[in-house]
Amino acid sequence: MTTVLVVDDHALFRAGLLAVLSAMDDVDVVGEAANGEDAVAAVESMQPQVVLMDLRMPGIGGLAATARIAERHPEVAVVVLTMSEDADSVFAALRAGARGYLLKEAGADDVQRTIAAVARGEAVFGPRVAEQVVGFFSSESTASTVPQAFPELTSREREVLELMARGLDNAAIARRLFLSEKTVRNRVSEILAKLRARTRAEAVARARDAGIGGAPG
Known part of the structure; x- marks a missing residue:
């Protein structure tokens, strides 16, 4: 039952x-x-x-x-x-x-x-x-045959980085992904460490250069 x-x-x-x-x-x-x-x-x-x-x-x-x-x-x-x-x-x-x-x-x-x-x-x-x-x-599988930027990032970290590159702050990212703000802050810190980026702005710039999140408008 x-x-x-x-x-x-x-x-x-x-x-x-x-x-x-x-x-x-x-x-x-x-x-x-x-x-x-x-x-x-x-x-x-x-x-x-x-x-x-x-x-x-x-x-x-x-x-x-x-x-x-x-x-x-x-x-x-x-x-x-x-x-x-x-x-x-x-x-x-x-x-x-x-x-x-x-x-x-x-x-x-x-x-x-x-x-x-x-x-x-x-x-x-x-x-x-x-x-x-x-x-x-199926579309993800096809896309995966093309080398991805920042392969050192996990799929969740890439998702957070993309939203960062779209201009979302931590609170907005947390709402979008149904995470706590603390979790998002931790993910951002991990992203900066893996990308060896000194600041959030530097990580965002590198993401946009790689075609993630679109160019700044």
Whole structure:
């Protein structure tokens, strides 16, 4: 039996989903929430195995709630269940720590299979979402045949460097990547050390010279 928390701000949709889940023999709905703050609190008190999370909600929203749950309770699998299928939403959810991403048009069987899979530690995406994920990594694989600048940096450090080169400060980078500002400061320090850059401005200049983050506008 898999324990599940349902999070959605639309009461009618939430009620319908609860009815569907309640008819599943292997699912036990332990609670519901209508916003991100309540979702985080409910995870703390109810300890579900799986959270079905909407993205667009009042307050901190589904992405920030997912990031907090993933950080504090990595054993809890968050599955995003949303109307949004754009690439930005998909990859923002993955960066936040979601282990699954389904569209609200998914059938009951798909939802049931997804709950069981993520409870086992798997990652699951709906068909149209999976196409975007596969397409992204296929393009990344093709791009990887071209030598990258600064191979000494990790993928996360390259991501931080790119945002630095776009002009974002540490607070903005932290929000974009769902990290703490302290973590971002540490990443920046590591980048400067690896690039042997004396200042942040020098690292940004080198990044832009290498075509990372675009030229200053």
